[in-house]
Amino acid sequence: MSDSIRIAIAGLGTVGAGVVKILAERGDVLALAAGRAIEIMAVSARDAGKDRGIDISGFRFEKDARALGVAADVDVVVELIGGADGIAFDLVESALLNGKHVVTANKALIARHGAHLAQIAEDKNVALNFEAGVAGGIPIVKALREGLVANEISNVTGILNGTCNYILTEMEETGRDFEDVLVDAQDLGYAEADPSFDVGGIDAAHKLAILTSLAFGTKVDFAQVEIEGIEKINATDIYHAAEFGYRIKLLGIAEIVDGGILQSVQPTLVPFERPLAAVPGVYNAVAVTGNYVGDVILEGRGAGQGPTASAVVSDIVDVARGFVFPPFIIPTAKLREAKAPAKNSLKSAYYLRLYAVDRAGSMAEITRALALASVSIERIVQSGERMEAGSGRLPVVFMTHETDEATMREAMTLLAEHADVAGEPVMMRIDNSATH
Numbered sequence: 427m428s429d430s431i432r433i434a435i436a437g438l439g440t441v442g443a444g445v446v447k448i449l450a451e452r453g454d455v456l457a458l459a460a461g462r463a464i465e466i467m468a469v470s471a472r473d474a475g476k477d478r479g480i481d482i483s484g485f486r487f488e489k490d491a492r493a494l495g496v497a498a499d500v501d502v503v504v505e506l507i508g509g510a511d512g513i514a515f516d517l518v519e520s521a522l523l524n525g526k527h528v529v530t531a532n533k534a535l536i537a538r539h540g541a542h543l544a545q546i547a548e549d550k551n552v553a554l555n556f557e558a559g560v561a562g563g564i565p566i567v568k569a570l571r572e573g574l575v576a577n578e579i580s581n582v583t584g585i586l587n588g589t590c591n592y593i594l595t596e597m598e599e600t601g602r603d604f605e606d607v608l609v610d611a612q613d614l615g616y617a618e619a620d621p622s623f624d625v626g627g628i629d630a631a632h633k634l635a636i637l638t639s640l641a642f643g644t645k646v647d648f649a650q651v652e653i654e655g656i657e658k659i660n661a662t663d664i665y666h667a668a669e670f671g672y673r674i675k676l677l678g679i680a681e682i683v684d685g686g687i688l689q690s691v692q693p694t695l696v697p698f699e700r701p702l703a704a705v706p707g708v709y710n711a712v713a714v715t716g717n718y719v720g721d722v723i724l725e726g727r728g729a730g731q732g733p734t735a736s737a738v739v740s741d742i743v744d745v746a747r748g749f750v751f752p753p754f755i756i757p758t759a760k761l762r763e764a765k766a767p768a769k770n771s772l773k774s775a776y777y778l779r780l781y782a783v784d785r786a787g788s789m790a791e792i793t794r795a796l797a798l799a800s801v802s803i804e805r806i807v808q809s810g811e812r813m814e815a816g817s818g819r820l821p822v823v824f825m826t827h828e829t830d831e832a833t834m835r836e837a838m839t840l841l842a843e844h845a846d847v848a849g850e851p852v853m854m855r856i857d858n859s860a861t862h
């Protein structure tokens with residue numbers, strides 16, 4: 427067996443502690459798999475004295491994580507601090523410039539600075555691996571880089587945020603409130619440091635931007651992702667979606683549309699019988715359509731200590747084996763710009779929920795407003811039994827015929843200003859088109 431590969435771990439929270447645990451428990455077997463031992467030389471966190479349930483007494487503790495990027499006795503920097511900028515960016519950039527391999531779980535960093543960092547990694551002939559950054563324990567980056575590389579890919583659709591999927595599942599199964607379930611997800615170590623990144627769709631958008639680049643050979647361009655979170659979804663939406671035969675999922679979709687690449691993250695109604703509708707709790711799933719392989723779906727836990735650390739360790743083993751790829755499959759200089767399609771090009775039916783002022787004629791006024799915006803209605807349910815007592819607000823739910831997003835947005839503006847509509851209406855795409 428050749429010399430050990432020497433690693434440093436920056437960040438000893440949920441994921442970092444998980445990596446230390448796996449290397450302690452499975453180090454011998456992993457050394458055989460990698461052909462060399464994996465040796466932790468140094469670690470860094472904010473608090474040297476915190477009890478993390480792991481033994482770090484044998485490793486050098488660096489108060490300033492930046493020291494790891496220039497340490498002479500380190501071959502691989504494992505960045506598990508988080509954040510697109512600041513210390514995580516400084517450390518990763520400096521480690522690469524100093525000819526060190528980098529493994530990270532930081533999707534925010536890769537979504538924002540992926541092309542820049544990939545170029546440095548290529549120039550220095552080192553690895554920049556980020557498997558854990560996309561869909562936790564699911565090896566989707568490896569699948570796109572290696573197993574599916576023969577294919578021209580036309581669509582990637584995923585449930586990419588464990589926290590959101592956990593919240594939506596718990597709300598449906600237990601009837602608990604949004605805020606209450608979010609606290610559980612934080613306690614279980616699923617949520618980001620700022621949980622608004624999860625529920626606001628930003629975390630899923632980071633992952634989708636990375637998947638788009640890997641699938642379509644484009645430069646990661648987070649600004650091109652249309653983002654909507656799950657904050658506005660309530661029990662009435664979950665109930666009526668189910669009545670209509672759908673489950674609400676936060677879907678990330680990257681797809682070739684009219685020669686452009688649509689990148690969108692939004693809550694979507696998925697028919698019960700589709701595989702993605704059945705993905706429960708903290709699980710993620712990614713469906714890829716390739717021209718030779720057809721549809722492939724990978725499913726597994728998308729967040730939490732074990733699944734995420736499992737992906738980090740697989741990236742470390744790859745480096746120990748001597749695998750060095752261009753991070754986005756093809757050389758960065760050959761990546762194209764991710765051009766968005768014209769806004770109107772994606773046709774879909776929509777779910778629309780609003781609260782009507784409970785008075786004679788209000789429904790006629792509301793449907794007139796929809797007709798004015800050229801939205802054709804397929805079904806209406808006036809949900810008297812779900813009216814909050816004494817509120818004077820009657821929940822009304824519509825399913826539209828196929829239309830486009832611009833038309834729906836215009837209708838939403840008219841409705842939001844309408845005297846017979848209380849509060850802000852909510853719309854969601856109904857995904858009747860896909861097979862997964």
Ligand code: NAP
Pocket residue numbers: 436437438439440441442470471472473474476490491506507508509513531532533534558559562615616617618619728729730731734
């Ligand atoms: P976390 O539990 O909050 O841990 C963050 C760690 O970074 C802590 O150990 C913290 O130190 C350390 N840290 C913060 N600022 C630092 C600084 N200036 N210098 C040195 N260390 C610093 O976060 P996490 O959940 O493990 O997430 C880490 C990364 O993995 C993030 O990029 C996240 O997006 C990604 N990720 C997480 C999951 C998940 O399920 N949790 C899944 C996939 C990807 P102290 O402990 O001393 O405070």
Ligand code: HSE
Pocket residue numbers: 559561562586587588589590616617618624629728729730
């Ligand atoms: N906060 C993220 C999630 C962690 O809930 O999916 C995994 O990236």
